[in-house]
Amino acid sequence: MDLSVLNPAAIGAALIVAATPLLFAALGELVVEKSGVLNLGVEGMMIVGAIAGFAAAVETGSPLLGVVASAAAGATLSAVFAFFALILMANQVATGLALTMFGLGLAAMLGQPYSGMPAPEFPALSLPVLSDLPFFGRLLFSHDPLVYLSLALTAGTWLWLGRSRAGLILRAVGENHHAAHAIGYRVTAIRFAAVLFGGACAGLGGGYLALVQTPLWVEGMTAGRGWIALAIVVFASWRPWRALLGAYVFGGVTIVQLNLQALGVSIQSQYLSMTPYLATILVLVLISGERRRAAEAPACLGKPFRAEG
Amino acid sequence: MKLTRTLLAAAAALGLAGAAAAADKIKVGFIYVGPVGDFGWSYQHDQGRQAIEAALGDKVETTYLESVPEGPDAERALRQMARAGHDLIFATSFGFMNPTLKVAKQFPNVKFEHATGYKRAHNVSTYSARFYEGRHVIGLIAGRMTKTNTIGYIASFPIPEVVRGINAAYLAAKSVNPDVKFKIVWVNTWFDPGKEADAANALIEQGADVIMQHTDSPAPMTVAEEKGIFAFGQASDMKRFGPNAQLTAIIDNWAPYYVRRAKAVLDGTWESADTWDGIASGMVAFAPFSERIPPEVRAEAQAAIEAIAAGKLHPFTGPIRRQDGSVWLKEGEVADDATLAGMNFYVEGIEGELPK
Numbered sequence: 001m002d003l004s005v006l007n008p009a010a011i012g013a014a015l016i017v018a019a020t021p022l023l024f025a026a027l028g029e030l031v032v033e034k035s036g037v038l039n040l041g042v043e044g045m046m047i048v049g050a051i052a053g054f055a056a057a058v059e060t061g062s063p064l065l066g067v068v069a070s071a072a073a074g075a076t077l078s079a080v081f082a083f084f085a086l087i088l089m090a091n092q093v094a095t096g097l098a099l100t101m102f103g104l105g106l107a108a109m110l111g112q113p114y115s116g117m118p119a120p121e122f123p124a125l126s127l128p129v130l131s132d133l134p135f136f137g138r139l140l141f142s143h144d145p146l147v148y149l150s151l152a153l154t155a156g157t158w159l160w161l162g163r164s165r166a167g168l169i170l171r172a173v174g175e176n177h178h179a180a181h182a183i184g185y186r187v188t189a190i191r192f193a194a195v196l197f198g199g200a201c202a203g204l205g206g207g208y209l210a211l212v213q214t215p216l217w218v219e220g221m222t223a224g225r226g227w228i229a230l231a232i233v234v235f236a237s238w239r240p241w242r243a244l245l246g247a248y249v250f251g252g253v254t255i256v257q258l259n260l261q262a263l264g265v266s267i268q269s270q271y272l273s274m275t276p277y278l279a280t281i282l283v284l285v286l287i288s289g290e291r292r293r294a295a296e297a298p299a300c301l302g303k304p305f306r307a308e309g
Numbered sequence: 310m311k312l313t314r315t316l317l318a319a320a321a322a323l324g325l326a327g328a329a330a331a332a333d334k335i336k337v338g339f340i341y342v343g344p345v346g347d348f349g350w351s352y353q354h355d356q357g358r359q360a361i362e363a364a365l366g367d368k369v370e371t372t373y374l375e376s377v378p379e380g381p382d383a384e385r386a387l388r389q390m391a392r393a394g395h396d397l398i399f400a401t402s403f404g405f406m407n408p409t410l411k412v413a414k415q416f417p418n419v420k421f422e423h424a425t426g427y428k429r430a431h432n433v434s435t436y437s438a439r440f441y442e443g444r445h446v447i448g449l450i451a452g453r454m455t456k457t458n459t460i461g462y463i464a465s466f467p468i469p470e471v472v473r474g475i476n477a478a479y480l481a482a483k484s485v486n487p488d489v490k491f492k493i494v495w496v497n498t499w500f501d502p503g504k505e506a507d508a509a510n511a512l513i514e515q516g517a518d519v520i521m522q523h524t525d526s527p528a529p530m531t532v533a534e535e536k537g538i539f540a541f542g543q544a545s546d547m548k549r550f551g552p553n554a555q556l557t558a559i560i561d562n563w564a565p566y567y568v569r570r571a572k573a574v575l576d577g578t579w580e581s582a583d584t585w586d587g588i589a590s591g592m593v594a595f596a597p598f599s600e601r602i603p604p605e606v607r608a609e610a611q612a613a614i615e616a617i618a619a620g621k622l623h624p625f626t627g628p629i630r631r632q633d634g635s636v637w638l639k640e641g642e643v644a645d646d647a648t649l650a651g652m653n654f655y656v657e658g659i660e661g662e663l664p665k
Contacts, residue, residue, distance in 0.1 A: 006515075007514060010514050011511075011514075014507060014510055014511070014514075018503070018507055021503070108344060108346065111346075112346055115346055115348055116348060116527070116547075116549040116550055117549075118534075209502075209503055213503055213506060213507075214502045214503060214506045214528050214531060214532075215531065215535075216502065216527060216528060216531045216550060218346075218347065218348065218502050218526050218527065218528070219344045219346050219347060220344065220347075220500065221502040221503070221526070222503075223498070223500065223501035223502065223503060223504070224501075225503070254504065254507065255507060255511065258494055258496075258504075258507055258508050258511040259511045259514070259515070261493070261494045261495060261511075261661075262461070262492045262494050262508075262511045262512050262514075262515045262517075263492075263515065264492065264660050264661045270497060270664055
């Protein structure tokens with residue numbers, strides 16, 4: 001076996017691409033859950049974002065409009081969830097599951113005319129000096145703009161949740177909605193906004209999959225990524241940077257195992273395929289030991305809120 | 310028609326279910342494991358259904374249920390179809406095997422056809438295609454077309470069907486290009502466009518310039534197009550996903566078989582049987598060869614197709630050794646169907662270990 005065939009920069013770049021849809025979806029869901037809402041419809045919002053983005057990009061010829069459309073579609077679908085779960089106070093788990101099924105079916109229907117169409121190419125970033133750097137050029141400085149958006153979003157979410165007044169209010173709503181209500185915050189409106197943000201992020205993740213990673217449209221193409229994103233939120237114990245770590249660990253192990261197989265490493269492929277999940281479990285076990293309180297879920301997660309008094 | 314149905318029912322009641330009885334009009338049902346729009350496996354089965362309608366016109370009525378999960382749901386779907394008065398039901402995925410047998414027992418006068426399975430009954434037939442014949446032909450082309458002598462193979466699950474395909478393609482490629490190497494990546498899924506695309510990228514990164522796949526989505530074809538290399542379509546013509554990349558595609562052509570079986574029910578000549586057809590009957594077909602294949606290679610591939618169709622060439626003809634060096638087939642010996650059906654080893658020359 002010749003390990004020198006492996007190009008770490010290329011593997012690293014592929015890892016980032018594989019992780020980005022997961023990162024978008026996980027960040028969105030993280031904010032939603034911080035506000036005390038559990039939306040299990042991530043898979044449905046991702047796939048609707050995927051077809052909306054793909055269709056818009058094909059129709060207009062602009063990948064940028066495609067990205068906008070995928071975020072808008074994800075947010076629109078999440079508004080359906082918010083209406084049932086927050087306004088009508090339907091069970092959040094059931095509503096979220098229904099949203100996933102609805103999204104998969106809706107995307108399949110909308111997507112029929114777009115199967116097999118080529119997507120307009122998403123231009124990669126090309127920086128004058130940086131992109132030509134020997135190793136880091138390929139690894140870090142020749143991605144499409146969405147990769148950098150996902151990183152900026154991670155930093156932004158971290159700053160906003162932890163360092164801003166608005167973020168504090170959102171967390172307060174998620175930790176104790178009655179107290180937040182009592183001091184005058186509009187719990188339902190805040191949660192509605194969080195759900196919309198989560199939907200837009202999930203839609204972006206789906207759009208990235210259809211416009212950059214694959215790039216094509218096929219029915220059911222998210223293939224469970226929405227569920228992985230949900231797992232990453234728990235793995236991250238509701239912290240943005242850990243969500244980034246989770247997405248990159250998951251994407252990374254997948255990419256590395258595919259490359260090792262292509263290299264002819266004689267490990268049973270089932271073990272290689274399960275490594276991302278094993279790594280997730282391992283990290284979960286490791287972080288559950290330390291600072292137990294901080295790793296806890298928002299106290300009002302999944303509880304319906306009815307304004308009283 | 311009502312009279313015929315009554316007569317049929319009466320015949321069934323008398324225990325003459327299998328007996329010949331011609332019908333004026335029949336109802337044919339299909340159960341698919343995936344969406345009709347997968348542009349692969351289920352899509353091709355649905356093409357077969359449409360062919361029945363085209364061939365038999367108003368003598369037949371067809372219906373289908375798509376995305377039926379393998380397991381208890383399949384049994385419910387099958388029973389529903391049988392109860393709705395279907396005369397012939399095609400269950401088109403391996404995992405529908407036991408539900409089909411179970412429901413067939415309860416509806417002895419309904420005929421069932423199960424794809425890729427091995428359990429039969431007096432009213433249950435099985436059918437499959439010799440896709441390894443197609444793999445032989447694309448293996449020849451791949452061996453000639455590769456410049457890096459590296460062919461990337463995206464495999465799904467280590468079941469005999471897939472292993473057979475790898476072996477057939479490798480032996481054919483090796484026969485025209487002794488330096489050829491296969492890099493095989495198992496993705497452990499039938500359908501995950503993102504992962505299939507990642508696998509294709511990993512293979513290309515490591516020098517593969519021709520990609521073969523045994524997974525259902527067109528994602529590897531899209532990647533091949535983007536990277537400017539070659540690939541082969543799977544189950545269906547995938548040219549629209551890779552207008553420059555696709556050299557040809559193995560097409561699962563169920564239509565002639567489906568029309569024949571539906572006709573047999575109409576004529577009252579249907580009998581339980583096991584069918585494993587290949588290129589000769591047209592069940593395994595090819596998409597038009599790409600202009601980018603040189604004429605002499607095209608002629609070579611065409612000759613192989615004709616030789617297989619005529620029964621003069623078997624893709625597994627000795628001498629062939631197993632990966633561990635032991636003799637599988639002696640000089641001139643041809644593999645028997647039983648060994649092929651249960652193939653669980655790589656042939657000599659393939660690197661890497663076959664997952665269990």
